[in-house]
Amino acid sequence: MAQPGGPLSQLRRGHEELVLELLRKHGPLNRGELGKHCGLSRTTLYDILTELVADGAVVAAGQQDAPRGRGRPAETLTLNPDAGQAIGIDFARRGLHVAAVNLAHEIVGTASEPHAADLPWEQRAELAVSLIGSLTGAGTGTLRLGALSAIGVGVVGPVGTIEDDLGEPVEQDVRPGQEPTPHPVQVLLRERFGVPVLLDNNTRLAALGEAIWGAAAGGGDVLYLRLSHGVGGGLVVGGSLHRGAYGLSGEFGHITVDPDGAPCDCGGTGCLETIASIRSVLDAYRGAGGRADGLPDLVKAVDAGDRTAERLLAGVGDSIGAVLAAVCNAIGPSVIVIGGELAEIGTALMEPIERTLSAHVMPVTRHRVSLRRATLGEVAGALGGIALVLHESPLLSRYPAGPDLAPGLAQTSQQEDPPMNQSRQS
Amino acid sequence: MAQPGGPLSQLRRGHEELVLELLRKHGPLNRGELGKHCGLSRTTLYDILTELVADGAVVAAGQQDAPRGRGRPAETLTLNPDAGQAIGIDFARRGLHVAAVNLAHEIVGTASEPHAADLPWEQRAELAVSLIGSLTGAGTGTLRLGALSAIGVGVVGPVGTIEDDLGEPVEQDVRPGQEPTPHPVQVLLRERFGVPVLLDNNTRLAALGEAIWGAAAGGGDVLYLRLSHGVGGGLVVGGSLHRGAYGLSGEFGHITVDPDGAPCDCGGTGCLETIASIRSVLDAYRGAGGRADGLPDLVKAVDAGDRTAERLLAGVGDSIGAVLAAVCNAIGPSVIVIGGELAEIGTALMEPIERTLSAHVMPVTRHRVSLRRATLGEVAGALGGIALVLHESPLLSRYPAGPDLAPGLAQTSQQEDPPMNQSRQS
Numbered sequence: 001m002a003q004p005g006g007p008l009s010q011l012r013r014g015h016e017e018l019v020l021e022l023l024r025k026h027g028p029l030n031r032g033e034l035g036k037h038c039g040l041s042r043t044t045l046y047d048i049l050t051e052l053v054a055d056g057a058v059v060a061a062g063q064q065d066a067p068r069g070r071g072r073p074a075e076t077l078t079l080n081p082d083a084g085q086a087i088g089i090d091f092a093r094r095g096l097h098v099a100a101v102n103l104a105h106e107i108v109g110t111a112s113e114p115h116a117a118d119l120p121w122e123q124r125a126e127l128a129v130s131l132i133g134s135l136t137g138a139g140t141g142t143l144r145l146g147a148l149s150a151i152g153v154g155v156v157g158p159v160g161t162i163e164d165d166l167g168e169p170v171e172q173d174v175r176p177g178q179e180p181t182p183h184p185v186q187v188l189l190r191e192r193f194g195v196p197v198l199l200d201n202n203t204r205l206a207a208l209g210e211a212i213w214g215a216a217a218g219g220g221d222v223l224y225l226r227l228s229h230g231v232g233g234g235l236v237v238g239g240s241l242h243r244g245a246y247g248l249s250g251e252f253g254h255i256t257v258d259p260d261g262a263p264c265d266c267g268g269t270g271c272l273e274t275i276a277s278i279r280s281v282l283d284a285y286r287g288a289g290g291r292a293d294g295l296p297d298l299v300k301a302v303d304a305g306d307r308t309a310e311r312l313l314a315g316v317g318d319s320i321g322a323v324l325a326a327v328c329n330a331i332g333p334s335v336i337v338i339g340g341e342l343a344e345i346g347t348a349l350m351e352p353i354e355r356t357l358s359a360h361v362m363p364v365t366r367h368r369v370s371l372r373r374a375t376l377g378e379v380a381g382a383l384g385g386i387a388l389v390l391h392e393s394p395l396l397s398r399y400p401a402g403p404d405l406a407p408g409l410a411q412t413s414q415q416e417d418p419p420m421n422q423s424r425q426s
Numbered sequence: 427m428a429q430p431g432g433p434l435s436q437l438r439r440g441h442e443e444l445v446l447e448l449l450r451k452h453g454p455l456n457r458g459e460l461g462k463h464c465g466l467s468r469t470t471l472y473d474i475l476t477e478l479v480a481d482g483a484v485v486a487a488g489q490q491d492a493p494r495g496r497g498r499p500a501e502t503l504t505l506n507p508d509a510g511q512a513i514g515i516d517f518a519r520r521g522l523h524v525a526a527v528n529l530a531h532e533i534v535g536t537a538s539e540p541h542a543a544d545l546p547w548e549q550r551a552e553l554a555v556s557l558i559g560s561l562t563g564a565g566t567g568t569l570r571l572g573a574l575s576a577i578g579v580g581v582v583g584p585v586g587t588i589e590d591d592l593g594e595p596v597e598q599d600v601r602p603g604q605e606p607t608p609h610p611v612q613v614l615l616r617e618r619f620g621v622p623v624l625l626d627n628n629t630r631l632a633a634l635g636e637a638i639w640g641a642a643a644g645g646g647d648v649l650y651l652r653l654s655h656g657v658g659g660g661l662v663v664g665g666s667l668h669r670g671a672y673g674l675s676g677e678f679g680h681i682t683v684d685p686d687g688a689p690c691d692c693g694g695t696g697c698l699e700t701i702a703s704i705r706s707v708l709d710a711y712r713g714a715g716g717r718a719d720g721l722p723d724l725v726k727a728v729d730a731g732d733r734t735a736e737r738l739l740a741g742v743g744d745s746i747g748a749v750l751a752a753v754c755n756a757i758g759p760s761v762i763v764i765g766g767e768l769a770e771i772g773t774a775l776m777e778p779i780e781r782t783l784s785a786h787v788m789p790v791t792r793h794r795v796s797l798r799r800a801t802l803g804e805v806a807g808a809l810g811g812i813a814l815v816l817h818e819s820p821l822l823s824r825y826p827a828g829p830d831l832a833p834g835l836a837q838t839s840q841q842e843d844p845p846m847n848q849s850r851q852s
Contacts, residue, residue, distance in 0.1 A: 158790070221671040235757065237668065244758020245647045246794050255752045256786040267789035323752070326681045330753045331661065332670020360682040363693035364584070368672050 015040060015048050020057065020079065020103055020147075028061040028078040049077065055146035057083045057103055079103045082137025083144045087193075088209075088385025089128050090154040090202045091185060092378075093117050093229070096124060098131045099382035102138055103147060105390065107213070109135035110379040125188035148195050152385030153185060154202030158247045198388050200241065204250055205384030206376070207234025208241050210337045212387040214376040219335035223327060224374075225252055225320070227342035231273040235331065240392050252327060253277070257319045275319045278341060285312055295341055302348045313345065314352040321356025328361045328369055339374030346373075441466060441474045446483065446505065446529055446573075454487040454504040475503065481572035483509045483529055505529040508563025509570045513619075514635075514811025515554050516580040516628045517611060518804075519543050519655070522550060524557045525808035528564055529573060531816065533639070535561035536805040551614035574621050578811030579611060580628030584673045624814050626667065630676055631810030632802070633660025634667050636763045638813040640802040645761035649753055650800075651678055651746070653768035657699040661757065666818050678753060679703070683745045701745045704767060711738055721767055728774045739771065740778040747782025754787045754795055765800030772799075 015038075022037050023029060029037070035045050052058040061076040083103050090097040095114035102108045111131045115124070137143045182190075186197040200208075207224030216222040222236040231253025235242040242249050253273035254266045261270025262280075274280055278295055285292055285301075290308050292298045301309040324336055336357070342349060354371050361369065376383055441464075448463050449455060455463070461471050478484040487502040509529050516523040521540035528534045537557045541550070563569045608616075612623040626634075633650030642648040648662040657679030661668040668675050679699035680692045687696025688706075700706055704721055711718055711727075716734050718724045727735040750762055762783070768775060780797050787795065802809055 237663070242663065242757065245760035246758055246791065248788065248791055248794075249756070249758040251755045251758070251788055251791075254788045255755045256748065259748075259786070268786065322682065322685075326749070326752045327756045329677045329681045330675070330756060331668065332672055332674040332677070334671035360685070360694065362674065362677055362680045365672065365674055365677075368674075 012048070012051075015044060016052060016057075019045070019048055019052065023058065023077065023079045024104055028076045030076045034077070052147070053077075055083070056080055056144040057147035080137075080144065081106070081108070081139035082142055083147045084108065084135075084137075085147060085149050086386045086389040087132060087148065087151045088154075088205070088382040088387075088389070089132075089151060089189075090205065090379070090381030090385065091124055091128075091156070092154075092202060092381065093156050095378075096128055096131065097379045097382040098128060098135065099379055099386055100132065100135050100143060101386050101390070106138060107383070107386075108138045108143060110382060111135060112378055121184040121188065125185055125192070128189070129192055145193065148193060150196045150198060150389045151189055151193060152198045152200070152205070152388035153183075153189065154200060154205035154381040154385055155183065155185065156202060159199055159201045159204075159243075198385075200243075200384075200388060201234075201247070201250075202381040202384075203232040204234035204241050204243070205382075205388060206339060206374075206380035207236055207250065207337075207384065208387045208391075209376050209380040209382075209384030210339065210374050211236035211239070211335075212391060213383050214380060215337045215339075215372040215374050216335040219370070221331070221333040222335045222337060223324070223331070223333040224250075224337045224339060225324065226340040226374075227276055227278075227320070227338065228340035229278055231271075231276050231340075235333070237331075241388075252323055255323045255326070257323065272319060272323050276316050276342070281312070281316055281342065284316075285309060288312060295344075299345055302345060310348055313348045317349050317352025318356045320349075321353045321358075322360055324353065324357045324371075325360030328357070328365060332365065334369060336369060336371045337374050338371070339376075339380060343373050438474070438477075441470060442478060442483075445471070445474055445478060449484065449503065449505045450530055454502045456502045460503070478573070479503075481509070482506055482570040483573035506563075506570065506573075507532070507534070507565035508568055509573045510534065510561075510563075511573060511575050512812045512815040513558060513571075513574065513577045514579075514631070514808040514813075514815070515558075515577060515615075516631065516805070516807030516811065517550055517554075517582070518580075518628060518807065519582050521804075522554055522557065523805045523808040524554060524561065525805055525812055526558065526561050526569060527812050527816070532564060533809070533812075534564045534569060536808060537561060538804055547610040547614065551611055551618070554615070555618055571619065574619060576622045576624060576815045577615055577619060578624045578626070578631070578814035579609075579615065580626060580631035580807040580811055581609065581611065582628060585625055585627045585630075585669075624811075626669075626811075626814060627660075627673070627676075628807040628810075629658040630660035630667050630669070631808075631814060632765060632800075632806035633662055633676065633763075633810065634813045634817075635802050635806040635808075635810030636765065636800050637662035637665070637761075638817060639809050640806060641763045641765075641798040641800050642761040645796070647757070647759040648761045648763060649750070649757070649759040650676075650763045650765060651750065652766040652800075653702055653704075653746070653764065654766035655704055657697075657702050657766075661759070663757075667814075678749055681749045681752070683749065698745060698749050702742050702768070707738070707742055707768065710742075711735060714738060721770075725771055728771060736774055739774045743775050743778025744782045746775075747779045747784075748786055750779065750783045750797075751786030754783070754791060758791065760795060762795060762797045763800050764797070765802075765806060769799050 018038050019034060022034060035042060038045065049058065057080055058077050059080045061078040081102055081104065084100045085103045086101050088099045094117050095112060097112045099110040100108050111134055113127055113131055115127060135143045183199055186199055189197045203226050206226060207222065210216050210224055211222040225233040232250060233252040234250040254264065254268055254271045256268065256270050257272050257275055258270035262274040263269055264271040264274045282292055282298060285298055288308050290301060292301065298309060350373065357371060358366055374380060444464050445460060448460060461468060464471065475484065483506055484503050485506045487504040507528055507530065510526045511529045512527050514525045520543050521538060523538045525536040526534050537560055539553055539557055541553060561569045609625055612625055615623045629652050632652060633648065636642050636650055637645065637648040651659040658676060659678040660676040680690065680694055680697045682694065682696050683698050683701055684696035688700040689695055690697040690700045708718055708724060711724055714734050716727060718727065724735060776799065783797060784792055800806060
């Protein structure tokens with residue numbers, strides 16, 4: 001792969017992406033067909049193909065193991081199903097999740113690994129590298145990274161342009177091109193893989209993941225709510241994450257539900273998180289006389305018809321539904337996705353959410369918005385990292401140049417790193 | 427002006443806009459300087475200038491009255507301060523407001539005229555034409571429309587892509603290029619002026635107006651709340667209106683404040699509008715023993731230190747602040763603008779709004795969001811219509827082609843009509 005940098009390498013990367021896009025769209029093509037479609041000179045095409053074969057991005061059709069050598073590619077060429085184009089990593093609080101897509105934009109694998117909450121970034125990065133190494137390609141089983149474009153990374157906490165007047169430093173407030181000091185994990189991964197590393201909040205990336213690959217795929221504007229140890233979420237508008245003026249968009253967990261309620265970690269009072277986080281729900285259940293060491297016990301109680309649990313969850317669902325309705329009226333999404341461990345409780349929670357949402361949302365909107373459970377599970381954030389690279393990154397937004405060649409992608413070009421090439425989700 | 431249509435007229439319109447942009451940026455230039463900057467051939471530039479002079483778009487510097495005739499433009503050319511480039515019209519329920527900008531993107535005038543709520547569209551359009559005719563240019567006093575690019579129009583009610591399953595037809599759900607039948611006022615104005623007519627909800631346009639020209643100019647993501655006969659608003663994200671999946675974004679007035687509250691016109695219960703509309707506030711004031719025939723009486727009472735009015739407005743402000751805080755936590759704006767007649771009450775309402783907003787918004791956001799009163803008054807929607815044309819319209823987004831020449835404008839290209847040329851707000 002050409003190194004990112006000056007205009008010439010960008011041009012070359014653009015030509016490469018053009019060839020890859022043709023193979024993505026048409027399937028296997030021979031050199032003559034490629035030449036006809038891409039409009040490059042014979043010499044340029046020869047150089048590009050030689051490099052793509054050497055990188056392991058392109059192989060002879062039916063012979064996807066080893067390329068035949070630089071000078072003699074096979075007549076019919078195809079994308080190597082083992083060649084990773086983008087990697088997503090979710091650095092969650094107590095574990096990490098990775099996912100990769102190949103050049104055909106197929107998900108080739110995901111993996112997760114728990115770790116202690118205080119694991120240093122160096123060790124987290126090593127663990128990520130090792131997990132990525134465990135992913136297998138769709139072809140022969142070895143994921144090749146010679147044609148890797150970029151890595152999309154999710155971290156806990158706000159990510160955006162946050163000024164210095166916070167009182168305390170916010171470690172994760174960095175996006176390439178906007179802030180002088182990158183996040184430590186960006187530095188570590190960039191050193192290791194030699195490609196750009198894009199950063200966003202991991203819950204927002206889960207929202208993007210569900211919007212692009214999961215419960216809301218193809219669904220337009222998406223409101224994603226995650227009910228986990230914390231309560232958060234994200235908004236996807238026109239296929240792109242909405243970040244807000246300070247990287248603090250999607251803080252649904254800190255919308256006030258009860259002004260006279262419990263103090264919240266955020267410093268507020270009676271936030272949704274004080275009612276609908278895993279800990280809050282378990283505390284309330286125990287306070288009402290229920291017995292549960294953890295969420296699985298509560299789920300069992302619900303399944304067994306425990307009325308205390310049902311009443312409690314009806315109240316929790318009511319609060320969640322009211323918050324969702326307010327946000328719905330404000331932004332008019334077409335799909336609401338509920339993710340996080342609490343969503344796995346199922347009907348006992350989803351039904352009261354839906355009831356209150358329906359009661360409080362504008363009647364004209366009521367039948368327009370679809371409430372769904374998340375489908376991607378714990379790898380949603382990692383898949384969102386890939387979506388960030390393929391759908392949002394200006395890294396991949398300079399080639400092909402025209403709106404005809406890149407419909408819908410010209411909209412998001414405000415962040416990050418040196419521009420490279422255009423890629424599309426097929 | 428070249429008629430919109432095929433590629434050749436688009437190209438010509440592009441050349442015209444290039445010349446206009448050079449004059450906008452550099453001020454008066456002679457033909458040699460123009461030729462050097464624009465890179466057009468001498469013949470092409472001659473043709474373009476001839477047409478611009480004939481249209482009244484360009485005049486000899488210092489001689490801004492009448493152009494000298496087609497073949498013999500003066501040596502130093504400048505934009506005609508009397509030449510309108512864009513018109514904005516707000517077709518409000520009981521009156522209409524117009525505004526115009528010239529080719530230098532200076533507001534040359536605004537005008538308003540009340541009318542009966544049931545005035546037919548034909549007569550509203552005639553009234554709009556007559557009001558536009560009353561606007562005077564910045565130079566000699568006669569606004570010329572030979573170089574008009576487009577008209578941005580605001581109407582009451584939802585505007586967007588609304589499906590047919592509504593039960594009743596929504597008259598204003600049309601945007602050019604998306605729906606087969608344009609709004610009647612679009613047809614009437616297009617026939618009259620021969621330029622594209624862009625449509626959006628008038629409250630959303632007021633939001634855009636305040637974000638671009640008014641209280642939140644240069645302020646990033648903006649949340650606009652309008653407290654009038656109804657309660658509504660709009661969100662401006664990255665300089666563009668957020669419309670939502672069904673054109674129903676910004677319905678802050680229908681966020682539930684009191685689930686046991688009064689029935690709302692929307693079919694819901696206890697919406698903010700049942701508490702914070704002009705009628706709701708006056709009804710509550712009278713119910714508490716106050717005397718007011720209209721809003722001015724309430725304002726007088728407040729100014730005179732009437733405690734009943736103060737207590738009532740404290741409660742109303744509290745409800746408004748709570749809704750704003752919820753939306754703030756969801757979308758993270760940098761500026762909140764309060765508009766509409768009720769905002770004119772001033773401190774007695776703004777102070778409790780600010781207090782509750784501050785109490786309910788995430789503490790980390792508290793000092794990042796700025797609460798302001800609207801500054802554009804009743805012409806906000808008309809000015810928003812102009813902003814729609816100059817900032818958002820893909821009509822003006824095809825030329826110059828590259829992102830270098832049109833920073834920030836490549837983001838919004840999802841709506842409307844045949845593409846023409848690029849223009850920028852200076």
